[in-house]
Amino acid sequence: MHHSKAHIWFVWPAIILMIVILILPIFLAGGISFTNYNLGNSSFEWVGTENYEKMFSRKTYIKMIISTATYVLIVVPVSVVLGLVAAIMLNSLRFGADIYKTIFFLPVMATLLAMAIAWEFTLHPTLGIINSFLANGCGGIREFILGFHWLPWVSSEDSWYSVACANNMDFPYWLKDKKTAIWTICFIGVWQAFGFNMVLYLAGLTSIPRELYHAAEMDGAQSTWEQFKLVTWPMLGPTTLFVVTITTIRSFQVFDTIEILTKGGPAKTTYVMMYAIFEKAIQQNITSIGAAITVVFIIFIILLTFFQRYVIEKRVHY
Amino acid sequence: MGTISLKNINKSFGSTEVLKQLSLDIQDGEFLTLVGPSGCGKSTLLKIIAGLEQQNSGDVIIDDKNVNSTRASKRDLAMVFQSYALYPHLTVRKNLETPLKLRDYSFVERLPLVGNFVPSRKEKKKSIDDLVFKTSETLKITELLDRKPGQLSGGQRQRAALGRAMVREPVAFLMDEPLSNLDAALRVHMRSELSELHNSLKTTFIYVTHDQAEALTMSTRMAVMIDGELLQLDTPSEVYNNPSSLRVAEFVGSPKINTFAAQISSDGSVEFMGIKLERKFNTNSQKALVAVRPEHLEITKDSNKPAFEATVSYRENLGSDIFYHVQVDQSDSKIIVRGSPAGPISNGETVRISPSHAEAMLFETSGERIR
Numbered sequence: 001m002h003h004s005k006a007h008i009w010f011v012w013p014a015i016i017l018m019i020v021i022l023i024l025p026i027f028l029a030g031g032i033s034f035t036n037y038n039l040g041n042s043s044f045e046w047v048g049t050e051n052y053e054k055m056f057s058r059k060t061y062i063k064m065i066i067s068t069a070t071y072v073l074i075v076v077p078v079s080v081v082l083g084l085v086a087a088i089m090l091n092s093l094r095f096g097a098d099i100y101k102t103i104f105f106l107p108v109m110a111t112l113l114a115m116a117i118a119w120e121f122t123l124h125p126t127l128g129i130i131n132s133f134l135a136n137g138c139g140g141i142r143e144f145i146l147g148f149h150w151l152p153w154v155s156s157e158d159s160w161y162s163v164a165c166a167n168n169m170d171f172p173y174w175l176k177d178k179k180t181a182i183w184t185i186c187f188i189g190v191w192q193a194f195g196f197n198m199v200l201y202l203a204g205l206t207s208i209p210r211e212l213y214h215a216a217e218m219d220g221a222q223s224t225w226e227q228f229k230l231v232t233w234p235m236l237g238p239t240t241l242f243v244v245t246i247t248t249i250r251s252f253q254v255f256d257t258i259e260i261l262t263k264g265g266p267a268k269t270t271y272v273m274m275y276a277i278f279e280k281a282i283q284q285n286i287t288s289i290g291a292a293i294t295v296v297f298i299i300f301i302i303l304l305t306f307f308q309r310y311v312i313e314k315r316v317h318y
Numbered sequence: 319m320g321t322i323s324l325k326n327i328n329k330s331f332g333s334t335e336v337l338k339q340l341s342l343d344i345q346d347g348e349f350l351t352l353v354g355p356s357g358c359g360k361s362t363l364l365k366i367i368a369g370l371e372q373q374n375s376g377d378v379i380i381d382d383k384n385v386n387s388t389r390a391s392k393r394d395l396a397m398v399f400q401s402y403a404l405y406p407h408l409t410v411r412k413n414l415e416t417p418l419k420l421r422d423y424s425f426v427e428r429l430p431l432v433g434n435f436v437p438s439r440k441e442k443k444k445s446i447d448d449l450v451f452k453t454s455e456t457l458k459i460t461e462l463l464d465r466k467p468g469q470l471s472g473g474q475r476q477r478a479a480l481g482r483a484m485v486r487e488p489v490a491f492l493m494d495e496p497l498s499n500l501d502a503a504l505r506v507h508m509r510s511e512l513s514e515l516h517n518s519l520k521t522t523f524i525y526v527t528h529d530q531a532e533a534l535t536m537s538t539r540m541a542v543m544i545d546g547e548l549l550q551l552d553t554p555s556e557v558y559n560n561p562s563s564l565r566v567a568e569f570v571g572s573p574k575i576n577t578f579a580a581q582i583s584s585d586g587s588v589e590f591m592g593i594k595l596e597r598k599f600n601t602n603s604q605k606a607l608v609a610v611r612p613e614h615l616e617i618t619k620d621s622n623k624p625a626f627e628a629t630v631s632y633r634e635n636l637g638s639d640i641f642y643h644v645q646v647d648q649s650d651s652k653i654i655v656r657g658s659p660a661g662p663i664s665n666g667e668t669v670r671i672s673p674s675h676a677e678a679m680l681f682e683t684s685g686e687r688i689r
Contacts, residue, residue: 214370215403217390219482220420230416234407 033292051292063268072251075189083197104195116260123174138165178266204239237316320522327376349523353533354543396483397492404467411463490522564685576653580608591626614677615655625672
């Protein structure tokens, strides 16, 4: 049999490009992470696992892991569930669905940079629209609703809202307070991500055959919840897998909002991985530490991908 | 019990009327086929009976109870869908269990984990297991119970879908073209199986199809629907031999029935293609249509028989029969004649065609039957 070598000529440009711009840098980063090399230095020394030991012992990097984990663990479930709920609700609307789709999808299309600046103004402790809205509502219906006075176990004097009103309009400083900063960043992350998830779920919903719902109805699934359990949720399995993977990877990569709004502060509470890499390797020029963080980051992503590929994939495709 | 009656059902989607004042009585234990060309509203009618679609006006009555405002899940009917609509993520066993669990288990018993601790569930689970096993035995799908629908062939999926409908012993089975996704041989085989199933279950079957062969072979009675109207409701042989209108006669029977223009003289005798019918008809019309099925025409060499001449344009050999498509010499109409395979007749040959005794039907030019 004649063996042609032509296929090698067709694939080598792609393979070489992949090695040069993807594989090689990863191994390079892996190598640098075991040295004390800084960009511009003419020489370096091998330092073994020192960079990694620093990462797992110094407070800064512990905080980095905590803030990244907080961000991912909040943004992924909340934006996925919100996306699904919004998609199901829009799918049942007869009129006006397009308007809502546009509203919810706008944050996805807009530049996050510009959006972050808008959020900075909105959340400004004294000039921002949110705090002035809260301040104007002292003693009124806003205080009753947002202060949770309608819950039986919240007394109208001790709620956070009443306390803030009493203490000379001492409302949260949002991004400037280490107690609230990461939650505010998470909120913006959810706001930005769920529109995209909603669109993916809408596409998933339209591909569910209507006959399955009819079959469920004939079989006695009466409530919406039962039909959701029997048909909608299992049939959306592949969509959910995709949405969760994409959102997780994007959440690990959060950077723009941090860079503009908090720069990792206050007290490193929003010091996420991507920002740490940027700060160490680019701003402070400590390339070796930046490389070590990058390696940990890549390991996270690879683990996630394997988990998705080999564990969950088998359960959602029938 | 399984009597279903429909009274003056109207249904329209937007401005298109799909069902027009349709009334139908279905008896207990009967195999009723709703047959008609695609788009005649038969599937819509089935969905209205099931409760998956709401009629614009009229009543659906199941076992002497008006169910207009009863939702589908409460009507106690079971349905087999054209696409089978099995739950793809569940095994065949779970698919069969679903209708039983949804009806027999209480809300708490259906909860995952917690449900296992409710004592009454164990007993119910056992009766469900028994029913699933019994059904799978009947349908010969026991060895498929632990597979998922994606791993089954078309015919096996068909059985699984049938099983899901059967486990529950409903008032009636509704079937929406259940055989149309199967290949020809399997379809013929399933026809006989469905008939046997009906005989053993003795439950009301309502079967929708566009295939008149299925309707003729399986049903106790068939309802011919065209353009949203019920044209005839009768036994298959009665519909075939004694159609109430030309549209029914043309829809039922393959190949299609032949029609000829005919003249009626004042004494009621009818003449077509130079042949005089023996029977006399009582009608005022002067013009009418004579319809003769292909098997009631024969190619004859006997010059004493009343006959007309035609040219063979196409031979359709089906093995047991040969259908000759012939061009009638005096007109531009084409007709179909059944012949025996023995006849050495080739294309282009001129033949004499003679109707057999007393099998012609007479219709008004507007389509009504003249008896």
